Amino acid sequence: MASFIKARDVSLVFKSKDRQPVTALSNFSLDIAHGEFVSIVGPSGCGKSSFLNILLGLIRPGNGEIHLNGTRITGPGQERAMVFQEFGLLPWRTVTANVELGLELKGIAPAQRAERATELIKLVGLTGFESHYPHELSGGMKQRVGLARALATEPEVLLMDEPFAALDAQTRDLMQMELLQIWERTKKTVLFVTHSIEEAAYLSDRVIVMTARPGRTKDILKIDLPRPRDYEMRLTPEFNDLKLHIWEVLKEELTSRG
């Protein structure tokens, strides 16, 4: 497998003022192919968000390095964009202005920005809400804006940090389906962090299970279910076997810490 994203021995220690240093990641390695959809599951606090932030270029690892398409990551870049669990929408900007954020920082002219924003707002199904403010939107709609904003700059890699965790169950199911459709259409490489085993199994080509803190790769499971996948697939015995398998791997980590 030719790896598009290649992480080698990434370690990260948080030194904080009045507490012990926290080792968030220790020798974490991973390879992701171009166009692949990979999920990470792991106990909370094992360093998943930290890893995504390193990949995004917001924090520097203490040790190890990450390469994207052969180039070492040293800071934020256009080829990567993140969808945040807390949405991260600027509350004083309308939907359109939020979607335009990345384009604006890239220095794209207003007319082109607006055109591209309209396109993406349509893609995520928010046409008609262009001039709404975030507080006027439901959780699901907010995350659609977050997704549109991330896609607007045409990144090659989409990083998603528990993007649907704050949504209710039905909205979540709907968003998962739409994400798959968009992924199949745009062929992005996706790294998706989630707490939900079901979500990981349903969306991914591979699921990485991490150990408890300090986070390391515990196991990598290939999900050989046919695509395109639909909701009914989630009711099949094969799917349930997969879930059970992931759960068994994960369970040891959840209980090892008490």
Add this chain to the structure above:
Amino acid sequence: MAAREYFTEHRRLWLGLCSFFFLVAAWELVLTYIVPVNPFFFTKPSLIADAFKEQIQSAKLWHDLAVSSQAFLWGFSFAVIVGIPVGLVMGWRRRVEYSLDPFLTALYASPLVALAPLFIIVFGVGVLGKAALVFLLAVFPFVFNAFAGVKSTDSLLINVIRSFGGREKDLYLKVILPSTMPYIIAGARLAIGRGLVGIIVGEFYAASEGIGFAILQAGDTYRLPDMFVGIIILSLIAVGLTELMRKLELMVAPWRASDEAR
């Protein structure tokens, strides 16, 4: 190594102290060696320190402080006694709220200190005039904070108490009082600041004793070190009382921690 780690951990504190000592040293050195100090216009830390030592030992300073404190305490106590009940009633009775709110809000927003000359003339330059001014300025934070405290009481909590068979008394003791107390103490913090303004302005305006008068008189006779001593002492009192209120706020409402910066 250990020292270095200690420094990085308490960096903020050390930087603050360094900045303070650096400023004092620079002030002293500049006025000693570079620009000769014009004693009618400016002064320097060593002279202030001398004046401070002298004043602490003199009976006059303590007398002035006692005079000012007396007026402050009278005014402040009446502000508590009047302000809190009015605020509570406003919070409980909708019609009282409707009637009093615009009137009191307008007064609260106004620089009532403008009434100082009148108060001093009507009530005299002694304790009464100053206490009346302190009362006038300090009463509103108590009114409005007690009011806001009652209003902020979570109606869900009231229902919870009711659902467990709680009586009126329980409502007051277990819900309304605990949620109103922090507001009242925050109000007291504001009231202290406003009350001090009352004392100072009152004593600037017309007095023959008191800390405000001492500052003014030092200025009038160009005794700058004494004036700085007065300002520093008042500043220490103000900082001390404000900090005390913050501590008290944390004590009665540890669950609120410091989520409010203002």
Add this chain to the structure above:
Amino acid sequence: MKLKNFYTEHESFILGTGFIVFLLILWESIPLWYTLPKGMALFFTTPSDIAAAFHRLLLNGELEKHFYVSAIAFLAGLGLSIVVGLPLGLVMGRSATLDALLDPYVTASNATPRIVFLPLLILWFGIGIWSKIAIVFVGAVFPLLINTYVGVKNVNQVLVNVVRSFGASEWQLMKIVVLPNSVPYIIAGLRLAIGRAILGVVVGEFFGSSQGLGYMIASAATNYKVDVVFVGVAIFMALSVILTLAVKQLESRLASWRPETAKTF
């Protein structure tokens, strides 16, 4: 029946204005049912006397003259405090070092009633406009500085990360996240600062001026012209209320992106 509906719909307005009207009538009527002793009559005035005094001062141009002087000191001092307090608050919020270096002075100055500096400022700047501007400035600058600082500190870290992840520079971060986030705080600071500035004008003119509304009040009080005192007080009250309402207006104008419940704080 209709009347009752009208009442319940406008109850707060009717009770609020009713109470004020009631107080005014009560005040006006005191001389009708109570003969004041000689000593007290000297300090007594009625709303109608105050209105008459207002009319008189307006016609002879005295009010305009004093108002103009006070307004200049107010605007200059407040303007200066915005120009200094706002950038300083922003920088202190973003730089931990500068914050640590300046914090002792800011905290101590903020807790101290700034009015104690008046004799010192009069000594330095003399009687007149400059000492007034100075006292207005030291009164108004800290609420602005501190509120701006708190606004910067309270910026949501997720938003900072979002904007950074798109490769924003520190300057862009300031413009896109930090400053807009601070706007409500700055406006709350402005509201406080206006109150402090008016206080500075009043007290500054009591002592350090021979003109202005504060001076008018002080000199009227010395001459037992109680009606003129109240004219001055009423003008300051009206200005404070109007400015407070104007800032509230500005607040809701600038904060259309916020849910209704969060608008006041």
